[in-house]
Amino acid sequence: MHQKLIIEKISGVLEATDDTYDAKLTQMLDNAKRIFIAGAGRSKLVGNFFAMRLVHGGYDVSVVGEIVTPSIKSGDLLIIISGSGETEQLIAFTKSAKKIGANIVLISAKSSSTIGDLADAVFQVGNPEQYGKVLGMPMGTVFELSTLLFLEATISHIIHEKGIPEEVMRERHANLE
Secondary structure, X not given: OHHHHHHHHHHHHHHOOOOOHHHHHHHHHHHOOOEXXXXXXXXXXXXXXXHHHHXXXXXXXXXXXXXXXXXXXXOOEEEEEOOOOOOHHHHHHHHHHHHHOOEEEEEEXXXXXXXXXHOOXXXXXXXXXXXXXXXXXXXXXXXXXXXXXXHXXXXXXXXXXXXXXXXXXXXXXXXOO
């Protein structure tokens, strides 16, 4: 019962998400010198999934907050994952990156927010009506799972468009595990 509830809910959110986002996001990724990904809580974990797959796809990617993350510069791309677009720490990251001249993408449940107003692009996953309380899917689960699948679909788009063989991706995968 709960598996079906989750699958139906996430499917509905993805169906309501603009189907041109994968190509638009891919273009922004390709135009960036380097890519930085930030989120908070479970959204940060979703960002970690995305960062790993981007590395497998051949991109230069860093996760904000890691001890080895370099400084962001003009021409880089900061991707913020925030359901609300109002997380204080992420607002601070956005303002700093904007001041330096980096491009900003917000992936959010809302089309308008503090971070969204500063961003060069906002990719709204689903629509606000889909994010009411859902029994069995508490505290942001709908956004986080929908965003995870949206970003995995974007990776699928990249792999398909660029013809990246899985063997090449495996060569880029961490081998000190």
